[in-house]
Amino acid sequence: MIYADNAATTRISDSVFEKMLPFLCDQYGNASSQYSLGAKAKRAIERARKQVAAAIGAELLEITFTSGGSEANSWVLRCVADTYRNEPMHIVTTAIEHHSVLNACHSLEQTGIEVTYLPVDKTGCISVDNVKAAIKPHTKLVSIMLANNEIGTIQPIADIGLLLKGENVLFHTDAVQSVGHIPVDVSDLRVDFLTASAHKFNGAKGTGILYKRSGLDLSPLVFGGEQERGLRAGTENVAGIVAAGYAIEESVGEIADTSKRLKAMVEDTVNGIKEKIPSVRVNGDSECRLPGTVNLCFYGVSGESLMHLLDLKGVCLSTSSACTSGKGEPSHVLLALGLTEQQAKSAIRISYGKYNCADEVGKVVTAVCDAYKKIVENR
Ligand SMILES: *Cc1c(COP(=O)(O)O)cnc(C)c1O
Numbered sequence: 614m615i616y617a618d619n620a621a622t623t624r625i626s627d628s629v630f631e632k633m634l635p636f637l638c639d640q641y642g643n644a645s646s647q648y649s650l651g652a653k654a655k656r657a658i659e660r661a662r663k664q665v666a667a668a669i670g671a672e673l674l675e676i677t678f679t680s681g682g683s684e685a686n687s688w689v690l691r692c693v694a695d696t697y698r699n700e701p702m703h704i705v706t707t708a709i710e711h712h713s714v715l716n717a718c719h720s721l722e723q724t725g726i727e728v729t730y731l732p733v734d735k736t737g738c739i740s741v742d743n744v745k746a747a748i749k750p751h752t753k754l755v756s757i758m759l760a761n762n763e764i765g766t767i768q769p770i771a772d773i774g775l776l777l778k779g780e781n782v783l784f785h786t787d788a789v790q791s792v793g794h795i796p797v798d799v800s801d802l803r804v805d806f807l808t809a810s811a812h813k814f815n816g817a818k819g820t821g822i823l824y825k826r827s828g829l830d831l832s833p834l835v836f837g838g839e840q841e842r843g844l845r846a847g848t849e850n851v852a853g854i855v856a857a858g859y860a861i862e863e864s865v866g867e868i869a870d871t872s873k874r875l876k877a878m879v880e881d882t883v884n885g886i887k888e889k890i891p892s893v894r895v896n897g898d899s900e901c902r903l904p905g906t907v908n909l910c911f912y913g914v915s916g917e918s919l920m921h922l923l924d925l926k927g928v929c930l931s932t933s934s935a936c937t938s939g940k941g942e943p944s945h946v947l948l949a950l951g952l953t954e955q956q957a958k959s960a961i962r963i964s965y966g967k968y969n970c971a972d973e974v975g976k977v978v979t980a981v982c983d984a985y986k987k988i989v990e991n992r
Contacts, residue, residue, distance in 0.1 A: 619966030661858025764897030774803025
């Protein structure tokens with residue numbers, strides 16, 4: 614099997630798994646317990662917090678662990694909105710956000726909050742000027758993803774952060790696809806909130822990270838005990854948090870090597886497919902893109918059919934994002950690029966990760982081209 618869907622999730626790193634395992638077995642203490650088994654769990658969580666903070670240039674107490682990226686995104690949107698519930702409120706976001714941001718915005722609109730969904734150009738980039746023009750006197754929050762999960766386009770977050778510096782506006786970025794894949798530093802980006810998720814950088818599923826700049830208040834989304842300094846209740850997922858710490862340390866340490874390798878693999882994949890299928894088109898920005906992710910359109914052919922045929926050949930990739938595929942609806946991201954519904958439905962996403970190797974490229978190219986040929990010949 615070839616797994617080329619690392620934007621959906623990644624395999625846990627071998628060394629991270631080893632570090633995590635004891636906390637699923639003999640080190641099973643509750644971090645809130647007063648005896649030494651509990652204290653050990655607590656110490657493990659605090660070590661992970663240190664590793665995460667160091668990896669993104671944050672301070673220890675600016676890091677809170679959640680159940681995932683979706684929870685962290687929902688937390689920021691819902692609780693910032695809650696803070697301003699007695700005032701007119703406007704949020705600026707983009708048309709290509711992950712559904713955990715978009716659907717949170719839709720639910721806020723139901724409560725009377727105004728939301729602007731910024732358009733993107735045909736490479737999937739938003740313009741800093743558009744952000745500037747969208748700011749209104751009652752704008753309280755701007756939420757823009759760092760890199761898109763379907764097409765990989767990287768947004769000019771640092772420039773937007775600079776622009777918003779003088780404004781009285783909170784700035785959040787969903788960096789779930791970026792952390793561990795491209796350099797991410799919260800001071801460089803000038804963000805107030807940043808979301809990451811461990812299973813996207815070879816950690817375990819079910820652990821997210823919210824960075825919250827020190828000095829900012831955010832009410833809890835999950836109520837209960839005093840875990841995470843009262844910010845996020847619920848018995849900590851100690852093993853998942855331990856994995857997140859080691860995984861972020863490992864993946865950030867390997868960024869230079871891995872990104873160079875994955876970029877070359879993506880390039881070879883695209884060139885290999887183009888050789889046999891000249892009409893194939895790359896969606897997204899050709900330069901400003903995540904190293905391992907590429908989205909391709911095969912006009913006249915259904916991406917879903919391609920995906921299923923490739924599955925039979927042992928190649929795992931997806932049509933758009935893991936969350937929308939299966940519903941048969943065209944990707945909101947590809948539609949925002951200006952693609953027609955039919956074009957959008959002809960897309961597949963290949964996303965390589967650190968466990969892919971160069972000799973898989975040829976196999977992916979052959980499998981994709983064979984599947985394409987089979988569909989074209991059979992109609
Ligand atoms: C995967 C993903 C999320 C959701 O993270 P989970 O930990 O799976 O909840 C949010 N945003 C982006 C961009 C993602 O790719």
